[in-house]
Amino acid sequence: MHSLHELQAAVATAILERDSSRIGWSICGDDGQDRLAVYIGNVYHNLRQALREVYPVVERLVGEQFFDHAANRYIRDNPSQSGDIQHFGHHFPRFLASFPPAASLSYLADTATLEWLMHESFHAADHAPLLFSELSNLAGAECSTLRFRLHPACRLFASSYPILKIWESNQPDAKNDERVDASAGCDWLLVRRIGFAVDIQPLHAAEFAMMHALHEGRTVDDAYELALQQDPEFALGVFIERRILDSTIVGFEL
Template sequence: MPSLHEIQCRFARAVLEQDPAALFDHIVGGAMDAQRSLGIYAGNVRHNLCEALRAVFPVIERLVGEPFFDATAGRYIRACPSTSGDIQRFGKSFPDFLAQFGPAAGVRYLPDVARLEWLTHEVFHAADAEPLALKRLGALAEADAACLRLKLNPACRLLASPFPVLHIWQANQPDHADAIEIDADSGGDWLLVRRSGFVVEVQSLNVGEYAMLDALDGGAALEPAYQRALQAAPGFALADFIQRRILDATIIDFDACAAGLIPAPGRS
């Protein structure tokens, strides 16, 4: 007699891999035979997962067309089944899947457009964060840059692409009646995806801003992050950058505890 876990694994395989035979012996007969019962359930699961992908990747669907999107979604659902009970998490690996999906190879920018769409989805559902308290700004100015770590808003993400993905994304929004011809070789993008209230914004960055935010997002202290920005863009204006990004709540906190200067919130 198989264990419950084994039956659950067989059920998942029957539904997601369309392999119902291994489960027939464990289905109690009723008004419908086992194969038909499983077929209905499997069809509903695949439909719901496909619709979840369609909701997150509408630009991808517009670029490739509904039939191609549906066929691709079906392949993805079988190759990368959901591992979470939260359907909002389904689709995170879809951009990487597209990058390896032979039939989509002719559209070189497709994976990066999908990455942008996933980031807008992820940012929309990200945690809220309070802006940096003004009373802490004085301590920020006095902190040692070598150990100061600026913390980014959890509702922001970064994307670099060799393709003009922002233009492609904008040109394929619902308010554009007709698709616009895109030159994929017209230049790349450095992007900040952030949420302001309930609205997700996609901002174009210069290479220095991107290098700085990317270093901070990776946990670098202010000084080495600044050096990375200077390497990418000599003359990078650090003070202006910090001021703007505090005011728009991209930077929402900092930690200088290593220098013994500033207790982090909630610590004595």
């Protein structure tokens, strides 16, 4: 006799290894292994589809066959840790960065990272906008020690590649087949949800430095110093006004 725990562990191993013969006893009658094989196929198919929906540009870059091969390896090496399939695929960019067959595509992991951040942004919580009246009673000295909060759906990403151009040129509605030079520069990006769509906005280095510091919980003064290191002409007031109006900044703490 085998315990329930032993049976569950054996089934899990059989699924991850895609080998129904790993179970050495009947689990569903004489055709148990055949039934398990069908179930294993369905599990892998559903998880590949979940990855495919999050990473369409990655699939376009590598092709369906390569993508399925990578997805199968990822599924085996990174079993789902959540009952919510929306969380599956979080580590796929890191997996691609160390996946030997993808070594020649140095920008692939960053492309995957951008797509995952878009996925996170789409499913993130909403938040009411910040009203300027909430700031009006603060003294100048207090303003310098504010810690602004970014909208929960905002994500920041710095890439060593022109990743936005790579992403744009691989959209279904892209108007040309222009090849992108992966060594043509870097990107600083703000990913955020606007309504029911996710928007990707390129940033200047100073604005990215400012926003990233705020996201890490730094004060306005500290974040501003980092922005000035990138651009001595950086206009703090313009930045704050703009980012409150577009609901990138939605709150603050003293």
